[in-house]
Amino acid sequence: MRTEPEFKPWTENPKLLVVDDDLFFIRQIEHLSGRDFIVISSLSTTSVTEAMLSNLHTLILDLNLPDGDAIGFMQSLGARRQRIRLILASGLPPKTIEATAAVARQLRFLSVHIASKPLNAAKLTLLLSSCSPADQPYEEQREIPQLISSLELNVELHRALAHNELQTYFQPKVDLHTGRCVGAEALCRWNHPTLGILGPAIFINDVENGHLCMAFTLYMAEDAIQRFQSTVRDTGFEGSLSINIPVPALEEPRLTEHLMNIMRKHQLSPDKLIVEITEKCVTKDVFSEMATIARMRICGIKISLDDFGTGYSSFEKLKDIPVDEIKIDRKFISDITSSATSKALFFASMDIAASLNLNVVAEGIETAEVADWLSAHGNIIAQGYLYARPMGMTQFKEYILTQHETAARANSPFNLSLPPTSH
Numbered sequence: 001m002r003t004e005p006e007f008k009p010w011t012e013n014p015k016l017l018v019v020d021d022d023l024f025f026i027r028q029i030e031h032l033s034g035r036d037f038i039v040i041s042s043l044s045t046t047s048v049t050e051a052m053l054s055n056l057h058t059l060i061l062d063l064n065l066p067d068g069d070a071i072g073f074m075q076s077l078g079a080r081r082q083r084i085r086l087i088l089a090s091g092l093p094p095k096t097i098e099a100t101a102a103v104a105r106q107l108r109f110l111s112v113h114i115a116s117k118p119l120n121a122a123k124l125t126l127l128l129s130s131c132s133p134a135d136q137p138y139e140e141q142r143e144i145p146q147l148i149s150s151l152e153l154n155v156e157l158h159r160a161l162a163h164n165e166l167q168t169y170f171q172p173k174v175d176l177h178t179g180r181c182v183g184a185e186a187l188c189r190w191n192h193p194t195l196g197i198l199g200p201a202i203f204i205n206d207v208e209n210g211h212l213c214m215a216f217t218l219y220m221a222e223d224a225i226q227r228f229q230s231t232v233r234d235t236g237f238e239g240s241l242s243i244n245i246p247v248p249a250l251e252e253p254r255l256t257e258h259l260m261n262i263m264r265k266h267q268l269s270p271d272k273l274i275v276e277i278t279e280k281c282v283t284k285d286v287f288s289e290m291a292t293i294a295r296m297r298i299c300g301i302k303i304s305l306d307d308f309g310t311g312y313s314s315f316e317k318l319k320d321i322p323v324d325e326i327k328i329d330r331k332f333i334s335d336i337t338s339s340a341t342s343k344a345l346f347f348a349s350m351d352i353a354a355s356l357n358l359n360v361v362a363e364g365i366e367t368a369e370v371a372d373w374l375s376a377h378g379n380i381i382a383q384g385y386l387y388a389r390p391m392g393m394t395q396f397k398e399y400i401l402t403q404h405e406t407a408a409r410a411n412s413p414f415n416l417s418l419p420p421t422s423h
Helices: 023-033 070-076 078-083 094-106 121-129 150-162 204-208 213-232 255-266 287-298 314-320 340-356 368-375 393-411
Strands: 015-019 038-042 056-062 085-090 111-116 166-175 181-192 196-198 240-244 273-278 302-308 325-328 359-362
Touching: 015 023, 023 038, 056 070, 070 094, 085 094, 094 111, 094 340, 150 181, 150 204, 150 213, 166 213, 166 393, 181 213, 181 393, 204 213, 213 240, 213 255, 213 393, 240 302, 255 273, 255 287, 287 302, 325 340, 340 359
Parallel strands: 015 038, 015 056, 056 085, 085 111, 181 240, 240 273, 273 302, 302 325, 325 359
Antiparallel strands: 166 181, 181 196
16 A cells, blocks of 8 residues: 655755756746755656655646646645645636636645746845745744544644643734734644644644534633733734634534623723634524524624635625624735736725725735735735734734834934935
């Protein structure tokens, strides 16, 4: 029986595999990324060996190879997909590349990026930097071997909750026009005693769909609120805190009561809390979910519709669910400057938000080009690596204080712009 090769931690530069029949393109990659990666290549999917795939960090895959089936090749990678950063590079129409990227996301690659050929050196460098190990969040600096089974993961999570191993990190949300931090999203990280810091992709599906869902939700809500209040107290920060609530937890009739008790305990005003729910999962036909959302709104808690645009009934959800904010998914933001489809969906979302008086958050902003485009087309709250990565309490407090210092200098009466000296 075929088994996955054993994972070995990086002892040298990580491996990048280029599968493309264009030798010039391969040489470009070797030239641009040779300092950060060990670059290997194959002219066809059928020539890719187990040795090439072993301990692979990044895969650049051409979609239009003469021998092949790119989707079949992606499927053949098995469980190792969850450890691979994928770049789809092709001269095919953008909609075809995006459709393939959607398939890749469903196959759960660690990350998926797209690139339309031809690519110049500048675009290639930017694309490769998104997968560079030097630019990855700490929890993605190394690949984590899969835990043996769901049963073992369940036991590990019980211990994690009992020993406070699950911790909140904060990612700032920034007003695009002013550059000021207006809030933060609470993100879960697992401080595992042997594996180190783990991101949620390792465990979140098991938690949210298992019997630990409610215990996890309340644990993380209290951890996030307590850490947020401890961080912003005495800083003058007046922004909001966003927390994610899995849909199964919305079915608990006392969820709102529990959240209110936690906020009273840590002195957080309900109007400073934003509960993010995933639009693909919530349905108006489930009474308990809608009742919980209504209770939260009555208590002053704000509701955000996450992953907006990725479901089949996004606009219908806005009619049925009382929300204060929509978060446009990163898949529509990353290529907003080049994709006519993403632009059309963005403008439709902005029109709806303006009509309903909703705030708009754009997720996954990683380049100044995207930020400038968004800034020119509406009042946007930005979230993404261009502004800040998820950070712990100490770093988040430093981030807030630095913003205050910058604002104070900008508003100082001594910070005057003098006219240029005439000659």
